[in-house]
């Protein structure tokens with residue numbers, strides 16, 4: 001059994017996970033559920049894009065045999081959604097965790113429910129949400145769940161913009177301008193082993209903030225496993241760069257392996 005958990009508004013990134021799951025399992029379930037407990041902003045929850053009919057068409061185009069689970073809130077949580085609190089050893093407080101209080105407890109609550117419901121052999125997530133994948137890795141070990149975690153490459157537009165359901169909210173020109181996010185990560189990667197790192201970060205911030213409606217929320221270099229922000233680099237460790245850019249009220253995130 002392969003499980004692909006999603007919140008719907010499927011794009012090519014999700015479809016690549018579903019195709020991989022389809023090639024590697026006898027039975028594939030795609031869950032589509034906008035999980036209220038992971039939203040710390042009620043407007044974000046209300047406005048989250050929904051397109052169940054189209055999602056079903058896209059899934060069935062891959063194969064009619066793929067099963068879809070699209071429960072309502074009551075079926076998952078009963079009368080009052082309860083969020084479980086986990087001890088993720090601080091990785092939930094770094095990066096996204098600083099801006100989205102309790103978000104990762106909400107993600108872990110729903111993923112734990114889905115894993116216990118379907119008992120899949122394989123579960124699939126995209127690397128765009130790298131911090132989420134590390135939270136789920138911890139969740140699986142904390143709850144001793146017997147499942148293979150498959151972390152799959154980020155799918156991008158031609159201009160480098162990572163696919164995200166939130167891109168639907170961008171205007172045509174904002175979508176073009178948002179290519180600066182991935183270009184910035186590449187620039188940082190190319191300067192990772194040089195003494196230009198601080199000036200490169202400054203240059204990136206200026207260039208992003210110059211774009212209409214764009215604001216850099218963070219650009220950090222962090223240890224790939226602890227997600228702790230690093231200023232001193234130890235060549236023996238692995239690092240990633242993490243970025244979040246606000247376009248009006250829309251938060252776009254991305255990340256890249258640096259070494």
Ligand code: PAF
Pocket residue numbers: 005006007033035038107110111129132
């Ligand atoms: O990445 C997502 O779409 C969600 O966080 C997930 C994993 C489906 C949990 O609601």
